[in-house]
Amino acid sequence: TFRQICTTTAVQRKNVGASGPEKYTEAFIKKQIEEFNLGKRHLANMMGEDPETFTQEDIDRAIAYLFPSGLFDEQARPMMKHPNEIFPEQRKIQWGEDGRPFHFLFYTGKQSYYSLMHETYEKLLNVQKHQDQLIAQDLPLQKEKRNLAGNRWLTKIELEEMLLEKVSDDDYSRFIQLLQKLVALPCANIEEKYIQKFSKEVPVQLQKVVIEPLQYDERGVAFSTGEGKRKTARATVVVYDNGTGKTTVNGIDILHYFPVLQDREQLLFPFQFLGRIGKHDMVCTVSGGGRSAQAGAIRLASAKALRSFVTEKEVEFMRQAGLLTVDPRVKERKKPGQEGPRRKFTWKKR
Amino acid sequence: QLDHGCALHAAARDGLSSVSSRDVLAERPRAVFHTSESDPAKHTEQHEGRLYNIPLEEVKAVFPHGLPHRFQQQIQTFNEARLMVRKPALELLACLKGSNFAHPAVRYVIYGERGTGKTMTLCHVVHYCSRQGWLVLHIPDAHLWVKNCKELLQSSYNKDRLDQPLQASAWLKNFKTSNERFLQEIKTQKKYMWGKRESTEEGRPLREVVEQGLARVRSASDAVGVVLRELKQQSHRGSFRLLVAVDGVNALWGRTALSKEDKSPVSPEELTLVHNLRKMVMNDWSGGAIVTTLSQTGSLFKPSSAYTPQELLGKEGFDALDPFVPIPVPNYSPREFESCYGYYLERKWLQHEKAHTEDGKAELRFLSGSNPRQLERLAGPL
Numbered sequence: 001t002f003r004q005i006c007t008t009t010a011v012q013r014k015n016v017g018a019s020g021p022e023k024y025t026e027a028f029i030k031k032q033i034e035e036f037n038l039g040k041r042h043l044a045n046m047m048g049e050d051p052e053t054f055t056q057e058d059i060d061r062a063i064a065y066l067f068p069s070g071l072f073d074e075q076a077r078p079m080m081k082h083p084n085e086i087f088p089e090q091r092k093i094q095w096g097e098d099g100r101p102f103h104f105l106f107y108t109g110k111q112s113y114y115s116l117m118h119e120t121y122e123k124l125l126n127v128q129k130h131q132d133q134l135i136a137q138d139l140p141l142q143k144e145k146r147n148l149a150g151n152r153w154l155t156k157i158e159l160e161e162m163l164l165e166k167v168s169d170d171d172y173s174r175f176i177q178l179l180q181k182l183v184a185l186p187c188a189n190i191e192e193k194y195i196q197k198f199s200k201e202v203p204v205q206l207q208k209v210v211i212e213p214l215q216y217d218e219r220g221v222a223f224s225t226g227e228g229k230r231k232t233a234r235a236t237v238v239v240y241d242n243g244t245g246k247t248t249v250n251g252i253d254i255l256h257y258f259p260v261l262q263d264r265e266q267l268l269f270p271f272q273f274l275g276r277i278g279k280h281d282m283v284c285t286v287s288g289g290g291r292s293a294q295a296g297a298i299r300l301a302s303a304k305a306l307r308s309f310v311t312e313k314e315v316e317f318m319r320q321a322g323l324l325t326v327d328p329r330v331k332e333r334k335k336p337g338q339e340g341p342r343r344k345f346t347w348k349k350r
Numbered sequence: 351q352l353d354h355g356c357a358l359h360a361a362a363r364d365g366l367s368s369v370s371s372r373d374v375l376a377e378r379p380r381a382v383f384h385t386s387e388s389d390p391a392k393h394t395e396q397h398e399g400r401l402y403n404i405p406l407e408e409v410k411a412v413f414p415h416g417l418p419h420r421f422q423q424q425i426q427t428f429n430e431a432r433l434m435v436r437k438p439a440l441e442l443l444a445c446l447k448g449s450n451f452a453h454p455a456v457r458y459v460i461y462g463e464r465g466t467g468k469t470m471t472l473c474h475v476v477h478y479c480s481r482q483g484w485l486v487l488h489i490p491d492a493h494l495w496v497k498n499c500k501e502l503l504q505s506s507y508n509k510d511r512l513d514q515p516l517q518a519s520a521w522l523k524n525f526k527t528s529n530e531r532f533l534q535e536i537k538t539q540k541k542y543m544w545g546k547r548e549s550t551e552e553g554r555p556l557r558e559v560v561e562q563g564l565a566r567v568r569s570a571s572d573a574v575g576v577v578l579r580e581l582k583q584q585s586h587r588g589s590f591r592l593l594v595a596v597d598g599v600n601a602l603w604g605r606t607a608l609s610k611e612d613k614s615p616v617s618p619e620e621l622t623l624v625h626n627l628r629k630m631v632m633n634d635w636s637g638g639a640i641v642t643t644l645s646q647t648g649s650l651f652k653p654s655s656a657y658t659p660q661e662l663l664g665k666e667g668f669d670a671l672d673p674f675v676p677i678p679v680p681n682y683s684p685r686e687f688e689s690c691y692g693y694y695l696e697r698k699w700l701q702h703e704k705a706h707t708e709d710g711k712a713e714l715r716f717l718s719g720s721n722p723r724q725l726e727r728l729a730g731p732l
Contacts, residue, residue, distance in 0.1 A: 245715065245716050247716075253719065254719060255718075255719035255721055255724065256655065261717065261728070264716070264717050264719075265717065268713060268717060271716070272709070272713060275709065277709065277712035277713060277715075277716055278712045278715065278716070
């Protein structure tokens with residue numbers, strides 16, 4: 001069993017509905033829905049738009065316009081959404097008027113989990129039966145493999161949301177093992193639709209980023225631009241080909257602009273990594289930040305510019321080396337009641 | 351020629367494992383980066399970018415106080431003094447060789463950015479002149495005379511001026527070591543009174559003046575003044591050539607960091623040493639040359655990006671030194687960089703395994719920006 005340490009904030013929201021008895025009655029939710037629709041029409045009237053064709057995006061824009069907020073957390077700002085999205089899904093009452101539960105597995109405690117396991121095992125048996133039939137008929141087994149690389153299974157929290165009840169780590173791992181067993185069988189293509197309910201696509205990182213082609217200036221020398229930032233410094237860099245390794249920052253030679261060796265080493269790093277130290281000329285403009293921040297910004301910008309000169313594999317190496325990632329560290333905010341972001345006031349006994 | 355050297359160098363690296371062939375192989379790459387020509391008089395463009403050796407005894411005799419501190423440390427480490435022959439020095443030497451000594455002394459100002467080798471060029475010229483038999487008046491750093499002075503005495507000669515006994519006596523000592531034989535030959539032309547009792551007669555060798563200055567520290571600055579005046583007057587006659595080599599000449603016209611007892615600042619004219627030196631640097635005498643360097647490192651109250659004569663000398667200094675021959679000293683050219691790198695490699699100064707590779711060389715070149723001082727500082731911890 002493994003535990004996810006860092007999850008996105010969206011996933012961290014606890015599934016309130018599964019934890020206890022009903023907090024919101026059905027009638028209450030229906031009333032909320034009616035109120036929401038009425039409110040939507042009122043809002044459309046206020047904004048002067050057509051109430052019939054007022055979409056959720058329009059609602060969001062209108063609310064952001066009417067109640068501007070400077071808060072950083074998107075979920076802390078005022079919002080108006082359909083009650084189904086705000087009030088989490090809940091389990092309806094599981095037993096009837098006579099006290100008899102509807103589901104046959106109610107007394108196991110985890111009825112939806114066990115029913116899911118039963119279903120999945122049923123599918124497994126189905127596939128095995130189909131396989132036996134094919135072997136009996138001496139027909140070749142279908143061997144179309146699914147694309148395993150780009151998919152991942154549902155996370156535990158996503159499974160919890162689907163089943164509306166808590167799932168322990170052990171149960172989750174058993175379920176995943178069962179699914180993997182199912183997928184491993186050659187004739188699993190029959191149950192493809194069922195399996196797809198539990199798998200998600202993982203987009204490959206690199207596909208999103210577009211590498212610009214090289215540009216050529218009047219002299220015929222190839223060059224490319226890149227932009228980078230670090231803390232508060234912003235830098236733009238133009239990297240020319242067929243150079244001698246001369247670097248200019250804001251019109252000043254790097255020896256004069258960065259007297260400290262550490263900053264020059266930062267500038268050197270992308271070129272050293274690719275082995276192209278003396279081959280390119282660089283002209284940079286940088287503003288903001290301090291000495292180290294400017295050096296980091298120029299480093300990022302030059303790495304981005306060098307992407308156009310280099311093969312895709314090397315771009316992947318650069319990305320893994322951390323040359324192409326924006327450093328997210330910024331100055332932490334000072335909190336009230338403390339002297340700094342972490343430092344508390346001197347504690348006096350009396 | 352350089353490829354030949356590089357190939358040999360690679361062979362030297364590979365062959366280092368076998369001890370027997372080491373001596374043979376190590377000799378040949380030397381030839382590319384070094385010259386056996388240790389007389390600066392014979393240095394031509396052919397020798398440009400190469401390092402030549404100065405025997406250690408000569409170093410002690412000629413440069414008791416002239417070399418930069420780090421270079422002295424390097425001499426101690428490598429047990430030899432190697433100076434690189436560079437273009438500005440060659441230009442200067444050519445000018446000196448072709449100059450007519452009947453004319454007033456020509457002034458040369460060596461300038462350049464920090465750490466590009468101005469002091470080393472000056473030392474090269476000084477070495478040449480001492481080999482040629484000139485009398486060398488070498489002031490290692492004029493900035494030392496305008497700052498950090500513990501004792502300031504009021505001059506007995508001129509009530510307005512202030513004396514610096516310590517600096518003057520230190521300089522006299524070094525001057526004595528560098529120009530022994532001249533001090534015997536040159537005779538004074540006037541009678542000088544040191545205070546009420548001591549005096550030096552006319553016609554006595556200059557050495558007595560120097561010794562007087564060393565013995566009576568109070569009158570050391572006056573002794574310096576006397577020496578300078580005598581040399582200036584006598585160089586006309588042509589019995590010897592005089593080279594005035596001043597490092598950090600911009601100290602003579604800036605501000606000083608000293609202050610009088612009543613905390614008022616001292617201007618340079620009020621210091622005897624500076625006053626006399628200014629008279630030397632004037633080109634109203636003939637029979638020699640004046641070679642000076644501008645230095646930002648020791649200069650006071652000047653921004654660190656200033657390196658041109660105008661900025662560092664100020665208006666006063668510029669007018670005083672005008673006309674002069676400016677000699678800019680740039681950073682290392684690629685060839686010079688190669689030879690310096692090869693020298694460090696050969697002396698096993700670069701111990702890091704990556705330093706031996708081409709990539710390491712490119713890194714060093716990028717990080718130092720081909721600046722000699724930066725390269726030297728970088729190579730230190732490697």
